[in-house]
């Protein structure tokens with residue numbers, strides 16, 4: 001297990017480049033199962049989760065060739081139909097293989113993902129969608145088993161907005177017989193990226209990015225050849241890094257249109273944004289103004305940036321209220337932020353952050369991916385040394401973050417510490 005040691009208290013100044021999005025890459029990799037051919041994904045981030053999804057595809061019989069920034073995934077022989085517990089327990093997104101497996105071969109077995117640090121995260125909506133398409137679902141021995149002769153198009157209204165649920169059913173529907181209409185679908189840009197890649201391979205998906213998505217099933221797909229969209233959560237994290245250290249970062253590859261709600265809040269807090277030929281320049285000169293946020297499905301404020309935003313607000317000149325509405329247990333960074341000197345009161349899923357003048361370094365522990373990013377930001381702003389243990393969480397979703405921060409002037413060191421690793 002690695003830990004990060006950050007010598008904080010200095011502004012970050014320099015350039016950072018945003019990598020391809022984890023949350024777009026994982027469904028795209030699963031989508032390759034639908035094609036039964038040789039697929040190419042570009043702008044792929046080098047992340048632990050990408051390695052796990054590659055291992056899962058290999059387990060199913062695919063040939064995966066990993067090169068820097070690129071994956072070739074040949075699914076001609078991917079006849080396997082079981083995603084085992086050992087892989088699913090380290091990455092919930094493994095469930096994205098279920099829809100494609102059933103669509104392709106009429107059967108799929110996936111270990112039930114179960115809860116994780118941020119909440120219970122059931123998959124009932126994925127299963128409801130598959131059942132509506134004619135699947136028989138059985139739960140047995142901790143596994144979900146789905147079977148169908150050929151999936152049939154259906155009208156499906158999700159009870160709540162689910163990102164991977166929308167992606168799973170959208171993928172399954174591409175090879176179903178007839179038309180599928182998804183209502184109350186997730187509108188996240190990663191859903192759009194997936195639909196574009198599938199349409200490029202011959203799928204007939206309309207409306208991705210809206211809450212109603214229509215998919216006309218086809219008999220087969222050609223190959224996927226697609227460049228993964230930039231990671232909007234990583235871009236947002238860097239914006240907040242500039243803000244919390246009162247520095248100036250030139251962020252390359254940031255897509256502002258995916259971050260409208262976030263940029264609006266950061267501007268309210270006093271951060272400055274300037275689009276230049278070299279990238280998006282984000283800067284801050286003084287303590288942020290207090291700004292309250294409520295997380296919501298896209299285009300709302302993303303839950304995956306809530307913790308990092310809280311790190312920024314710990315140094316605001318007033319009080320900010322931060323409310324998490326997507327996951328029931330996603331404020332675990334609060335006690336760790338307090339260890340760095342933050343003043344935060346929590347009630348249920350709401351945190352009231354009373355800005356302090358400065359944070360000071362301390363040993364802290366990362367509990368999940370975005371909580372880790374929040375602690376990195378707070379550590380960069382805090383005077384003295386912050387030791388962040390369990391950074392394997394961070395490595396699930398941020399490509400070489402320590403190196404990127406060092407390039408922007410941060411003093412960060414990675415050390416290994418004894419003990420077993422666990423992803424969730």
Ligand SMILES: CC(=O)N[C@H]1[C@@H](OP(=O)(O)OP(=O)(O)OC[C@H]2O[C@@H](n3ccc(=O)[nH]c3=O)[C@H](O)[C@@H]2O)O[C@H](CO)[C@@H](O)[C@@H]1O
Pocket residue numbers: 022023026093119120121122123124125126127160161162163164165303304326327328
């Ligand atoms: C790989 C990936 O893309 N992960 C993202 C995806 O996760 P993921 O797709 O797992 O998250 P969902 O959008 O499904 O979850 C939203 C809420 O719906 C609930 N729910 C979901 C499905 C279901 O069948 N039943 C149910 O009750 C969840 O417990 C949660 O409370 O979207 C989340 C919300 O933006 C992000 O935080 C994750 O980074």
Ligand SMILES: C=C(OP(=O)(O)O)C(=O)O
Pocket residue numbers: 023092093304369370397
């Ligand atoms: C919660 C996240 O990811 P996952 O859905 O893969 O656990 C995240 O990216 O913040």
